[in-house]
Amino acid sequence: MAPHKKYANDNERKAAKVQRRRQQRANETLEEQQHRWDKNNAYKRNPKESSRVPVFIKVLDVNDNAPEFAMLYEIFVCENAKAEQIIHTVSAIDKDDSYSGLQFSYEVANPAAHSTNFTVKDNRDNTAGIYTRRNGYSRHEMNTYLLPVVISDYGFPIQSSTGTLTIRVCACDHKEAITAKQTIPVTVNRVDLI
Numbered sequence: 383m384a385p386h387k388k389y390a391n392d393n394e395r396k397a398a399k400v401q402r403r404r405q406q407r408a409n410e411t412l413e414e415q416q417h418r419w420d421k422n423n424a425y426k427r428n429p430k431e432s433s434r435v436p437v438f439i440k441v442l443d444v445n446d447n448a449p450e451f452a453m454l455y456e457i458f459v460c461e462n463a464k465a466e467q468i469i470h471t472v473s474a475i476d477k478d479d480s481y482s483g484l485q486f487s488y489e490v491a492n493p494a495a496h497s498t499n500f501t502v503k504d505n506r507d508n509t510a511g512i513y514t515r516r517n518g519y520s521r522h523e524m525n526t527y528l529l530p531v532v533i534s535d536y537g538f539p540i541q542s543s544t545g546t547l548t549i550r551v552c553a554c555d556h557k558e559a560i561t562a563k564q565t566i567p568v569t570v571n572r573v574d575l576i
Contacts, residue, residue, distance in 0.1 A: 449476040461553055473509045524551065526551070
């Protein structure tokens with residue numbers, strides 16, 4: 383046991399006692415704190431000094447689900463499409479509840495990010511546009527393209543998933559109305575990951 387320390391005055395002694403008590407409480411476990419609280423209150427059980435209040439606790443949803451496409455999209459591109467032309471708009475859903483509203487970002491997944499065929503532009507309103515990156519497509523050379531898209535949320539921790547969009551090349555008239563859709567068999571012989 384440490385020898386008693388001599389203090390210059392009564393205030394210094396009280397300050398040292400308070401400091402020791404704070405240090406002891408900082409090192410206590412939760413169980414020790416609960417025991418001390420119960421022990422102190424056992425001596426102070428005075429009905430005039432107690433009250434009851436209802437407490438409501440709202441448990442917030444943890445961001446543990448990744449966003450995903452809102453539906454299975456059927457996307458077509460005309461053979462005569464021009465570069466930088468929007469061909470479809472996509473959106474996402476998330477199974478997590480969010481008190482601040484759900485927000486998503488979209489980008490083309492690697493290695494398709496450097497593709498010369500299609501790109502994704504985030505509209506910053508929880509949707510994204512699918513755009514062509516070149517002039518003209520031939521359904522006889524390539525009738526189907528796969529575009530992997532990373533969808534991320536802004537929760538904590540950030541969750542993301544990769545969804546793949548299937549884009550089919552179709553014959554269209556000069557008004558870009560589809561005149562012939564390519565019927566895709568169950569096994570696709572010629573598919574490129576863009």
